Amino acid sequence: MAARTLRIGLIPGDGIGKEVIPAGRRILEALPASLGLKFEFVDLKAGFETFEQTGAALPDETVAILKNECDGALFGAVSSPSTAVKGYSSPIVALRKKLDLYANVRPVKSVLTAANPIDMVIVRENTEDLYVKEEKTYDTPEGKVAEAIKRISQRASSRIATIAGEIALRRQKIREAGSPSIHKGPLVTITHKSNVLSQTDGLFRSTAREALANPRFKSVAVEEQIVDSMVYKLFRQPEAYDVIVAPNLYGDILSDGAAALVGSLGLVPSANVGEGFAIGEPCHGSAPDIMGQGISNPIATLRSAALMLEFLNEEAAAAKIYAAVDANLEEGKLLSPDLGGTTKTEDVVQDILRRL
Numbered sequence: 001m002a003a004r005t006l007r008i009g010l011i012p013g014d015g016i017g018k019e020v021i022p023a024g025r026r027i028l029e030a031l032p033a034s035l036g037l038k039f040e041f042v043d044l045k046a047g048f049e050t051f052e053q054t055g056a057a058l059p060d061e062t063v064a065i066l067k068n069e070c071d072g073a074l075f076g077a078v079s080s081p082s083t084a085v086k087g088y089s090s091p092i093v094a095l096r097k098k099l100d101l102y103a104n105v106r107p108v109k110s111v112l113t114a115a116n117p118i119d120m121v122i123v124r125e126n127t128e129d130l131y132v133k134e135e136k137t138y139d140t141p142e143g144k145v146a147e148a149i150k151r152i153s154q155r156a157s158s159r160i161a162t163i164a165g166e167i168a169l170r171r172q173k174i175r176e177a178g179s180p181s182i183h184k185g186p187l188v189t190i191t192h193k194s195n196v197l198s199q200t201d202g203l204f205r206s207t208a209r210e211a212l213a214n215p216r217f218k219s220v221a222v223e224e225q226i227v228d229s230m231v232y233k234l235f236r237q238p239e240a241y242d243v244i245v246a247p248n249l250y251g252d253i254l255s256d257g258a259a260a261l262v263g264s265l266g267l268v269p270s271a272n273v274g275e276g277f278a279i280g281e282p283c284h285g286s287a288p289d290i291m292g293q294g295i296s297n298p299i300a301t302l303r304s305a306a307l308m309l310e311f312l313n314e315e316a317a318a319a320k321i322y323a324a325v326d327a328n329l330e331e332g333k334l335l336s337p338d339l340g341g342t343t344k345t346e347d348v349v350q351d352i353l354r355r356l
């Protein structure tokens with residue numbers, strides 16, 4: 001079999017991004033040769049430190065190389081200054097726009113032997129809703145009033161529901177290939193608040209329904225749930241969810257809530273996905289409080305590398321990384337301090353590489 005070469009941009013960014021992204025590179029390099037995958041890596045700059053050095057948080061060169069030369073990327077973290085700094089804005093937000101990475105995908109998984117096991121993916125629409133940031137404030141005789149636009153389009157709702165359906169099918173394939181799971185079949189839960197917002201969330205709901213009614217999703221069960229009751233059930237009965245698809249704001253809130261259920265931000269990966277391109281990104285930030293001590297948990301990044309591979313259609317390689325990470329967690333002997341252990345980043349990485 002001819003080897004496929006994937007060119008991956010590495011953007012460590014700030015803080016512990018610099019500690020965990022090298023681990024992501026190593027796990028990709030350590031994948032067995034039998035998978036027929038080769039990697040080329042390109043080191044790229046972005047972040048607050050880059051801003052201080054060059055005046056740009058996201059240099060044009062980084063965007064151009066990602067666009068023109070890379071198949072995917074791993075992004076570490078960027079520190080957000082506590083007070084607004086003139087000219088600085090988040091490079092990952094800018095990247096999502098420039099590369100049209102319309103889906104934010106967050107798998108949240110606990111060890112499956114937990115009392116309330118969790119194995120879900122939240123698929124968050126990433127381009128519209130209240131995040132179009134069209135706000136205004138005006139004066140009235142009773143005082144100031146502020147308004148924000150919540151924009152929902154058929155196009156964005158349809159493509160996010162479609163990718164959620166595809167993710168549900170792929171998760172089922174990975175299960176059928178032998179990956180243990182708490183779910184029997186693929187399920188997508190559409191979440192919204194169309195009982196109150198009948199036009200905006202109503203459009204999201206009906207469009208998502210329609211997209212998921214496509215015959216290629218006939219094996220996928222589709223249900224819907226109002227977002228507030230969903231939060232309740234998410235905390236009481238998280239095992240009920242497989243794939244959740246949500247507009248931007250609800251997706252943002254649900255994904256942080258779900259991450260809290262598994263105990264540490266250091267475990268939770270994400271991917272920013274567009275047409276034929278994916279950036280893996282741990283959900284945590286730059287964690288300045290633990291930077292430089294060699295104790296950051298690399299698992300969110302290792303899982304993000306696997307998630308990126310899923311979107312590059314390399315499911316077998318992704319499954320190997322997931323299995324190695326899960327085995328480390330199930331054994332529970334070599335855990336980083338955020339999980340209650342005493343193991344250093346390097347030794348967690350070594351253990352997972354050995355299991356690979």
Ligand code: ATP
Pocket residue numbers: 016077078079080265266267284285286287288289290295296297298300336338
């Ligand atoms: P930022 O402004 O970059 O988001 P932050 O101060 O909000 O930084 P986060 O990275 O969001 O920090 O982390 C929140 C908490 O979780 C911190 O106490 C941090 O140490 C911890 N944490 C985050 N990621 C990890 C990790 N990979 N390993 C261990 N602990 C982590």
Ligand code: MG
Pocket residue numbers: 284285286
């Ligand atoms: Mg943070």
